[in-house]
Amino acid sequence: MPKQYAVIGLGRFGSAIAQALYSANNEVLGIDINEDRIDEHQDIVSHAIIADSTEELSMRNIGIRNFDTVIVSIGDNMQASILTVVILHELGVKHIVAKALNKHHGIVLSKVGATEVVYPDRDMALRIAHKLMTPNIIDYIELSEEYSIEEVKIPDALVGQSLIDLDIRAKYNVNIIAIRHANGKMAIAPEPNDQLKLHDIIIVIGKNNDIKRMAKFK
Numbered sequence: 001m002p003k004q005y006a007v008i009g010l011g012r013f014g015s016a017i018a019q020a021l022y023s024a025n026n027e028v029l030g031i032d033i034n035e036d037r038i039d040e041h042q043d044i045v046s047h048a049i050i051a052d053s054t055e056e057l058s059m060r061n062i063g064i065r066n067f068d069t070v071i072v073s074i075g076d077n078m079q080a081s082i083l084t085v086v087i088l089h090e091l092g093v094k095h096i097v098a099k100a101l102n103k104h105h106g107i108v109l110s111k112v113g114a115t116e117v118v119y120p121d122r123d124m125a126l127r128i129a130h131k132l133m134t135p136n137i138i139d140y141i142e143l144s145e146e147y148s149i150e151e152v153k154i155p156d157a158l159v160g161q162s163l164i165d166l167d168i169r170a171k172y173n174v175n176i177i178a179i180r181h182a183n184g185k186m187a188i189a190p191e192p193n194d195q196l197k198l199h200d201i202i203i204v205i206g207k208n209n210d211i212k213r214m215a216k217f218k
């Protein structure tokens with residue numbers, strides 16, 4: 001069954017989230033105070049309506065508590081975003097995801113009822129910095145402060161070598177969990193004798209510092 005989402009604030013972030021959820025066949029209600037934003041979104045979400053989310057009665061009349069998840073992505077107006085979360089919480093919305101501009105804003109949003117606080121600007125900056133510092137890293141998932149899973153590009157110079165030749169576990173204490181070939185096929189739990197092909201990507205798990213050393217292939 002499709003899930004029902006409401007996105008409050010259809011700026012760059014809210015709009016991208018709303019469209020992604022709608023493309024994945026979910027019901028998405030877009031809400032914005034600005035009429036132009038609503039006009040732009042008429043055909044790219046299920047419904048788009050003009051409303052001020054700091055008005056409790058409007059939110060009640062929309063039936064906001066019936067949505068599985070409400071995403072609050074009001075831009076620079078911290079006061080409006082905090083007040084919106086207070087109202088959603090009061091009205092009994094179970095899952096409230098709110099965008100924070102900074103740490104203090106995030107702490108307040110959690111205290112007044114946000115179930116999840118996201119920091120898209122900070123997170124994107126950290127991801128980009130991480131990739132810039134280790135050019136072979138394509139993507140990563142942080143498992144904890146210390147450990148992560150990362151996708152690492154194989155330099156052309158290593159094509160034809162086997163996993164035994166690379167000897168990544170002994171050299172860097174990092175484990176290869178899969179290889180993704182250029183045609184998109186995945187080899188899960190690859191064999192030690194498997195040879196690396198051109199444009200292969202290895203998916204590894206280990207300590208962040210060990211992976212950083214490994215990704216230089218030196």
Ligand code: ADP
Pocket residue numbers: 008009010011012013014031032033034037051052053054073074075076077080
């Ligand atoms: P970003 O691009 O960083 O996501 P923007 O400032 O462009 O942020 O977008 C925030 C959106 O939130 C704007 O479209 C704005 O009209 C909307 N918004 C601001 N206050 C309210 C409110 N009280 N109720 C509904 N929408 C609001």
